[in-house]
Amino acid sequence: MAHILLVEDDSSVRKALSRGLALYGHEVDTAATGQEGLAKAAGAELVVLDIMLPGMSGFEVCRSLRASGQTPIVMLTALSDDLDVVGGLEAGADDYVVKPVEPRVLDARVRAILRRGAPAGGGVLQRGALELDSGSLTVSKHSRPIALTPTETRLLFHLASHPEQVFTRQQLLEAVWEHDFLGDSRLVDNGVQRLRAKVEDDPASPRYVQTVRGFGYRFGPF
Known part of the structure; x- marks a missing residue:
């Protein structure tokens, strides 16, 4: 395997x-x-x-x-x-x-x-300056590649595929980490923090991966 x-x-x-x-x-x-x-x-x-x-x-x-x-x-x-x-x-x-x-x-x-690193099929998502290729599971910003871990990649693709939809931490745990129990939300918060450090111009004021206080996270709106 x-x-x-x-x-x-x-x-x-x-x-x-x-x-x-x-x-x-x-x-x-x-x-x-x-x-x-x-x-x-x-x-x-x-x-x-x-x-x-x-x-x-x-x-x-x-x-x-x-x-x-x-x-x-x-x-x-x-x-x-x-x-x-x-x-x-x-x-x-x-x-x-x-x-x-x-x-x-x-x-x-x-x-x-x-x-999380398995091929996801063809298609390219353009989200602002980000380009997400779901065939090769690669991400670029302003045409420059961004190196993401498999977890960061899956988290970004999941959020970007549902723009402006709010996901709770538990929903992201199940979708990205495949934890089918009431898991540890710190996995999600830390994953978001690391992802923002790589894709955002200003991680402290995120444009792409936004926090919805009291609920969870969403991609956009811009």
Whole structure:
């Protein structure tokens, strides 16, 4: 299914998740430290990254990976602590799961993220200075390409395909992150924040991805 890099210092967890993901059809490479993870990340289609690592933390690894590319990242945390969750999302993670996690749950998250990069069919959307090509899933502004992660791409395409329609955070969680439960709205808020930083002229006064206070987000109006 996918080439996954699992960065986890606990050998028992590393072996269990690696074996479980392999049973679901994934090719899994592993690393026990952040430095080793960075060295092996180049060929991975997705990185599953523990926060608590010896030496270089998962936050540092995540920021480094995000600075050098758009590879999807799922953070592993032993606690659903706000600081861990927010820190991982702000570092650039696409999603997170709380340990202990069953391989089938992690597999579901992995597959959901990978679907965000799947071809969406032909057609080009022109929205202001933005051009969204749904065939190649590429975005440009003033004819200059914008590098987006799969999550950011899917969020932008979903909003832009329904201009001026207001979506709640829960609706976006279901449509973009494929969370079919009352999920964590911080995933949406952080995703919007990162998307605005890339597509808006002034992220503090967004033109494209606008906030509707008390409800959620919409694309436009201009």
